[in-house]
Amino acid sequence: MKRILTGLLTVLLLGALVLPTAAKAARIKDIAGLEGVRDNQLVGYGLVVGLNGTGDSASTEFTIQSLVNMMENMGLTVDRSKVKVDNVAAVIVTAQLPPFAKTGTTIDVLVSSLGDADSLAGGTLLMAPLKGPDGQVYAVAQGPLVVGALAFGGNAAKVQKNHPTVGRIPGGALVEREVPFALPNQNRLVYRLKSADFTTASRMAAVIDSRFGRGTAYTLDSGSLEVAIPRAYLGRTVDFVAALERLNVTPDALAKIVVNEKTGTIVMGEEVRLSTVAVSHANLSLVITESAEVSQPGPFSEGETVAVPQTGIEVTEEGGDLLVVEPGVSIGEIARALNAIGATPRDLIAIFQAIKAAGAMHADLEIL
Template sequence: MRKSVLFCLCLGCLLGAAPIPERKVEARLKEVARLQGVRGNQLLGYGVVVGLNGTGDKDQTKFTVQTLTNLMARQGISVSPSSVKVKNVASVMVTADLPAFAKPGQRIDVTVSSTGDATSLAGGTLLMAPLQGADGQTYAVGQGPLLVGGFAAGGGGGGATKNHPTVGRVPDGALVEREVAGNFNDRRFLRYSLVEEDFTTTVRVVHSINEELGMEVAKPLDSRTVEVLVPEGFQGRVVELVARLENLPVQLQPRARVVVNEKTGTVILGTDVKIGAVSIVQGGLSIVVSSTPLVSQPTSLSQGKTVAGAKKDVNATEEKAKIASLEPGVTVGRMVEMLNGLGVTPRDLVAILQAIKDAGALNAELRVL
């Protein structure tokens, strides 16, 4: 068993920390905000893939047999489910995204995923599968040959698999049959949702829109939402209004942020993120307990019994402590360079950053995944 004591962190004086200069970054409105109501819709359906080379669902997958017999019955062929034993058919779930403003006759891609115990969908063809929305209405119908970026092969007790052969796609495999109701040009107001909530950015978006249109038509609702009243000159021409607004430059105020992933030991950070004065002491104590099996064998002609035992050894190794002192206002990028020079591992760096944040010396948002 191994136990590790990673580090001990001592906080220095924070009063001399240098201020963080504000960087000016501009982006277009359509890059920092999304227009409410302009989005796709998810579709879901159930279907059957045929033409598989013995890699379909097995006999114990009852719903595949029932689906196949029902399909054949609709084609005028009556077959008993108990007499159907095929391995070239697989039941699948079919998913797709219906784009905003999609019209009947437009084609969209579909994704096909096995629901039974099929080993591969390679070479199969999806039969006509209705795709429904959350309201239960059918908005598209999918059908066509599958593209599978993998394979599965086996024999003689062995096998090989590449990628994920039980999921495939049908490019342009669904035909849109129904459009989502609504007339975009009849809107009386627009609402923009910022990708990342920020009061300062919201106010700047409102100022940019009002300045562009020359009237007070935009107002902030909260730190993420901006509402725009459609001016009389754009009534019935909302598309033109959106096209005019989406390219407006908006000045952003970037956040100082450090993102760490404890599971993988990954750290993503901006080199201009500042920290206060700290002293870092990092050391490791490793304890290893090993066990060696032993057997006690009695001598011949004795009345003793053979007994199994174990020899246990305990070894403790303490590494030499690594010490780093940082001046006020040093960047996190510089700190990482120093710690890497001391041989600190990525996982130890994650723990050190968390401790610096808890001590109040990290002037940035710490996001742990």
């Protein structure tokens, strides 16, 4: 029993040592991609019909023209001046064509109002060809929209939830043309890092070499690697790519602090470090109040009642604490130290800007 407990304790201790390192690791497929394997953007124009009076107004001429052209193509003769488009809306249809998409497969599409329609809820998209940058039709979209929003109201009031002029059609486009692409036959693959970094590229090459043999991979630059297909995987490129992309690599990144002054959002990376610096924090509060003092004339006098405005100004400044930050502190220590002096997110932005200006911050400060 004692041996079992000792073994279990050893396993737990080893797990505690391994888990922090493994938690930082990422699969190669999540930080890099095979060159040439990417999505392709598609766009098209179409009409959404079946709206309950929430379509484009009569002033949207291209909607009327599109509707008339469609009906004439169907063999109907219509008077353009008598066409109403209250139940019709002109839309732009966009989609992402994934790599290796085959003819007959379906993809999701996003439908966005192009005119002045109030809502696309309940509408159905008519057949809309989706073209690529080369002008070729690669898919055709059609089907009922999923809007997930509502908008009702009249002249005096209106109720709206979410965004009613944009909707999606899951699996709403049928792929009609494939993007020509084939895996390279030169027994070499090129991988592109999603975030270029010399350290990450070097680590990725080392991990690949340790798994498939020395010299399998070497870095071309900070954002790309060339990988030779091992002899054991010749003719089995797909199997090799699958085995390679499952490998774990610990990516590296620049130390950076990103702040958004509009929302007060602050995001800091774990590599952010500070030199010795003293920070003083104090809040200045300015309160201005307006009131009216009424001057009432005496009885039976010919005076008038006069309201005299009174302005009160109060300025208070809280005492500031001088905080000394030791060199090389971690992100957690920085957060705890600044919270200890009562700094709000808005204050933190100003503090980080001042620390960066003082040259005590070893990180990039990006302000959105």
